Amino acid sequence: MHDVDLAERRERVTMLRDSAAALVPADGDLRRVRAWRFAGNGLDAQAWALVCEMGWPGLRLAEEQGGSGLGLCEYVALLEELGKGLAPEPLNEVACLVSLLPAEWREPVLRGERLVLPGHGAGLVADHQGRLLGQAKVSLGKAAHGWLLMNEDSAWLVDAQGLEGQALATQDGGHVLALALNGVPAQRLASSPEQLRRVRDEAALGVAAYLLGCMQGAFARTLDYLKVRKQFGREIGSFQALQHRMVDLHIQIELSRALVEETAACLDRSVAPGEAQRRIYATRVQAGDAALRVCREAIQLHGAIGYTDEADIGLFLRRVLVAASAWGTQGGYRQGYARLIAEEAFNG
Incomplete structure (x- = not known):
């Protein structure tokens, strides 16, 4: 039975990742993202209607409340895919708080009417x-x-x-x-305070998953650039020094991925609140630090053009700088992790 459940979960994860193509073009086109920068109220109403039509705001909501009742493993997989294309829609914000809303607000929010x-x-x-x-x-x-x-x-x-x-x-x-x-x-x-803590914790994990997607998108674009940009008659991707830098960045991405996926799996298994928070804090710090490093170095590896507003690679760092401050700062999560470790040592 466990193998069947695992196979079903993997299938759901794959389907959700594929469904993200509705907002994230396979070719990495960021024209929609650019079009909504500093425009109107900041929300692409047509895109948000599509988000609600696919039921994403209710992924984590219990079925009896009108949601899908899916786990965090599925949820973070979707956010990761959206991060790759810098989708600006506030899915993580809405999906995490919708369980707190009274029915007269929750239902129109799920339908995309509010x-x-x-x-x-x-x-x-x-x-x-x-x-x-x-x-x-x-x-x-x-x-x-x-x-x-x-x-x-x-x-x-x-x-x-x-x-x-x-x-x-x-x-x-x-x-x-x-x-x-x-x-x-x-x-x-x-x-209750426990419910609010859970909302904040799951939102923090969602931010980490989105940041994981952002750094993957920046890495992929940089890798493609290194394969075509030439200096001294050679693709710069053939230079060993740049290869080593890319390897270091890839390691940071994989470390972040491992933490995001393992933390989501642990929370789906309902671990103790203290352990859950410790894992979330560690994951959030790793993903935030790694995303900032990957995106900053991606701009450097693009050379001077990477610093211009016309270069899409710069959009990744700008998005990460904002997303990494959502639901708490890097410093705040570090302090929270240190506090939990100190409490465990004192009580152990």
Whole structure:
């Protein structure tokens, strides 16, 4: 029975990877990505409708709630494929928070009729009338119908209609909406700190998977470039020094892949919360560091043209710089990992 389950899971993973071609052209064409840089509210409505039509926002959601009930192994495989083509759609943000939404919001979100995006706040508190005070930032917040704002132990749903914030442009062509909340009506969600921690942990793993895809896309383009660019009458890919650099980058990619896939498999087996967090923190740090290194060196290996905005290779670093700060920073995950290790040593 176990072999049958494993074969079915592999088949689902393959199908999801193949389905990503709907947003990620096989030839690596990034014209759609370029077209949506700094454009409108940052969301390609047609592409997002396709995402919802394929049921991706509900991949992790239980079937009785209208989702597919799939595991993290399938989920991270899809995000990896989307990362290869720098797909800008906020799938990870929506798929991780949809389980927290009340039915009247969850169902239209799954159908693509509404969009709710997560925000992370500073000093978020609700007054005695249930109105929200504090500050928050929401990636692509201008495109959303609602914002799900979180602190460490609470979450509130805010209807974005009629509300405004300051849109701050990000390097990848999107934006972050900065919100100053002065008594905004909000619905406090019935979510426990454990549920919120799980949402943040799974989102962090999703970011790591997306970053894995980004570094693979950058690596593949660089490898192709080294095979055609010539100096001194030879393809520069034949130079041993450059081959060694590419090997080092490939090792970083494979280390990241191993951690992403193993962590997803462990969480699907429902390991203890402490072990799950430790694995997620380690995976997130490795993927973030590796993606930044791979994309920076990919630009260097392209030479001077790699630093121009016309060169597609630069889009990978810009996207990674933004994605690597989603759901927490590299430094924050390092500190979290160190804290968990110290706690294990103290309690062991």
